[in-house]
Amino acid sequence: MAMLYATATVIYAVFAFRVKPTIQLTWGLLLITGLSVVTLLHTQQDNSLAHRLCFALMVVVVAARCSWLLRGVKDAIVRAEMKHLAFVGSVTFVSGFLLWLVDVFSCDDLRNLRQYLGVPLGVFLELHSW
Numbered sequence: 001m002a003m004l005y006a007t008a009t010v011i012y013a014v015f016a017f018r019v020k021p022t023i024q025l026t027w028g029l030l031l032i033t034g035l036s037v038v039t040l041l042h043t044q045q046d047n048s049l050a051h052r053l054c055f056a057l058m059v060v061v062v063a064a065r066c067s068w069l070l071r072g073v074k075d076a077i078v079r080a081e082m083k084h085l086a087f088v089g090s091v092t093f094v095s096g097f098l099l100w101l102v103d104v105f106s107c108d109d110l111r112n113l114r115q116y117l118g119v120p121l122g123v124f125l126e127l128h129s130w
Helices: 002-017 021-045 048-070 076-105 107-117 121-125
Strands: none
Touching: 002 048, 002 076, 021 076, 048 076, 048 121, 076 107, 107 121
C-alpha cells in the first residue's frame, strides 16, 4: 500500500500546482476517498488486482500530467532539467512496480531462495520492499 500512498503525494503535487485552494482541497479529498476504497478492497477482500491496476493507472496519470506541465515551461534549461527528473521518476516507479510484480508471482520461490541464502544476501530478494 505504501507505493499507492507515495504515488498519491506525487499526483496531488502535480494536480494541486498553481490552482485555487478549493481545487487543491477537491484533489485531496478525491485521492483520500479513492485510496480508502482501494485500501479496503485490498485489506478486506484481498483484492490485489485492484491494487495493481490502481498503481499502474496512477503512474500513467502522473506521467501524462508531467508531460502536460512541461509544455508550459518556456525556459529550455529548466524544461530539460524537468524532463530529466520526470524520466528518473518514471523509471524509478516503473522499476519498483515490475520488481513488485515479480515478487507477487514468484513469492514462494523467492522466499525459499531467501531462506537458503540467509542474511545479508536474502535481503536483496525482498523485491516488494524495493
